Amino acid sequence: MPSIEGADAAILDRLWQVVEDRRNAGDTMASHSARLIARGTAKVAQKLGEEAVECVIEAATGNRSATVLESADLLYHLVVVWVDAGIRPLEVWTELARRQGISGIAEKAARPQGIIRAAGTTKLP
Numbered sequence: 001m002p003s004i005e006g007a008d009a010a011i012l013d014r015l016w017q018v019v020e021d022r023r024n025a026g027d028t029m030a031s032h033s034a035r036l037i038a039r040g041t042a043k044v045a046q047k048l049g050e051e052a053v054e055c056v057i058e059a060a061t062g063n064r065s066a067t068v069l070e071s072a073d074l075l076y077h078l079v080v081v082w083v084d085a086g087i088r089p090l091e092v093w094t095e096l097a098r099r100q101g102i103s104g105i106a107e108k109a110a111r112p113q114g115i116i117r118a119a120g121t122t123k124l125p
């Protein structure tokens with residue numbers, strides 16, 4: 001794969017700043033981010049859902065290259081959700097770091113049983 005400058009995880013921090021700047025500038029003619037945020041929180045959240053479904057479809061059908069493209073769409077729209085909600089990436093990084101080293105299976109087993117029963121969902125094994 002050819003290397004592109006800036007192609008690392010820190011791009012999410014930079015993308016967040018760009019989208020935040022676009023939101024503050026409010027130029028809905030020039031910026032897709034500003035235009036989307038101007039349409040309201042429900043629309044911003046809906047777009048994240050749509051992109052998530054598109055990513056799920058590509059992943060479920062084993063379309064690797066399309067899954068990469070849809071993942072980028074999904075992350076961009078997640079960043080727009082964070083900007084709209086006033087969430088800084090550091091808050092999410094902090095939560096991920098807090099979970100580091102804690103097995104997901106052990107964490108789930110330690111949850112209060114009532115919460116698990118209340119969810120009442122049918123899941124794939």
Ligand SMILES: N=c1c2ncn([C@@H]3O[C@H](COP(=O)(O)OP(=O)(O)OP(=O)(O)O)[C@@H](O)[C@H]3O)c2ncn1[C@@H]1O[C@H](COP(=O)(O)O)[C@@H](O)[C@H]1O
Nearest residue numbers: 015018019022030031032033034035036047072073076077
């Ligand atoms: N990563 C992205 C990115 N990924 C996808 N998109 C846009 O997201 C839109 C998705 O199109 P859709 O048809 O699904 O959505 P829609 O146009 O809102 O249409 P509806 O669903 O409402 O009908 C397209 O216009 C894509 O170009 C993105 N737009 C911007 N970015 C990044 O955000 C930065 C700032 O962009 P602007 O805010 O446009 O300046 C850019 O430099 C990029 O780094």
